[in-house]
Amino acid sequence: EPEVTQTPSHQVTQMGQEVILRCVPISNHLYFYWYRQILGQKVEFLVSFYNNEISEKSEIFDDQFSVERPDGSNFTLKIRSTKLEDSAMYFCASRDRSTAREAFFGQGTRLTVV
Amino acid sequence: LAKTTQPISMDSYEGQEVNITCSHNNIATNDYITWYQQFPSQGPRFIIQGYKTKVTNEVASLFIPADRKSSTLSLPRVSLSDTAVYYCLVGPPTGANNLFFGTGTRLTVIP
Numbered sequence: 077e078p079e080v081t082q083t084p085s086h087q088v089t090q091m092g093q094e095v096i097l098r099c100v101p102i103s104n105h106l107y108f109y110w111y112r113q114i115l116g117q118k119v120e121f122l123v124s125f126y127n128n129e130i131s132e133k134s135e136i137f138d139d140q141f142s143v144e145r146p147d148g149s150n151f152t153l154k155i156r157s158t159k160l161e162d163s164a165m166y167f168c169a170s171r172d173r174s175t176a177r178e179a180f181f182g183q184g185t186r187l188t189v190v
Numbered sequence: 191l192a193k194t195t196q197p198i199s200m201d202s203y204e205g206q207e208v209n210i211t212c213s214h215n216n217i218a219t220n221d222y223i224t225w226y227q228q229f230p231s232q233g234p235r236f237i238i239q240g241y242k243t244k245v246t247n248e249v250a251s252l253f254i255p256a257d258r259k260s261s262t263l264s265l266p267r268v269s270l271s272d273t274a275v276y277y278c279l280v281g282p283p284t285g286a287n288n289l290f291f292g293t294g295t296r297l298t299v300i301p
Contacts, residue, residue, distance in 0.1 A: 119228070165231070169289075183233055184233050186231075
C-alpha cells in the first residue's frame with residue numbers, strides 16, 4: 077500500500093537554528109499538507125499546498141515557516157529560526173482529487189528544540 | 191466551518207460495541223462527515239466518511255440522521271488495539287479540503 081514517508085523521525089535542534097522537515101507524499105496525489113501536534117494536544121493545521129502554491133495557511137504559519145516542493149516527489153517544511161515552542165510532532169499528509177476528505181498522513185517528525 | 195463536539199473520553203471493555211457521537215449543529219448542505227483515528231505517536235488515519243444515512247466498511251459504521259446535525263461512529267467488538275483518539279471532522283469534499291481537527295474522543299479499551 078502506498079504511504080507518505082517523513083524524514084527524519086526525530087530531530088533535535090538548538091533554538092534559533094533552521095530546520096527542514098522532509099516528506100514524500102503518495103506519488104499521484106495533488107494536495108499536500110503540514111500539521112503539527114504539541115504533546116498531549118490536538119492536531120493543528122499549518123498549511124495546504126496545491127498546484128505549486130500555498131492554498132491556505134493558519135495563524136501558526138507565520139514568516140518563520142515556509143514550504144516547498146522542490147522536485148516532483150519531495151514536500152518540505154522549513155522553520156527558519158526555531159523557538160522552544162516549536163517543539164512538536166509534525167505530520168505531512170497528502171490527498172488525491174478523487175478521495176474527498178480521505179488524507180493519508182505520514183508517521184511524523186518529532187522536533188525537539190533545546 | 192462547522193464546529194464539532196465530541197465526548198472527551200470513553201472507556202469500554204473488550205468485545206463490546208462502542209458508539210461515539212459527534213454533534214455538528216451548523217453543518218452545511220455540502221459538508222461531509224469524516225472520522226479519523228490516531229494512535230499515540232502516529233499520524234491520524236482515515237476510518238470512514240459519509241454524507242447521510244448509514245455507511246459501513248470493514249472497520250466501522252457511520253450513522254447519520256436525516257437532519258445531519260450529529261453522527262455516530264460505531265466500532266463493533268472493540269479490542270485493546272482500538273485504544274486511540276477518534277476525531278470527527280466536518281467539511282466540504284472539494285477544493286484543498288483542509289482538515290481541521292478538534293480535541294477528539296480518547297477511547298480506552300479495558301481487558
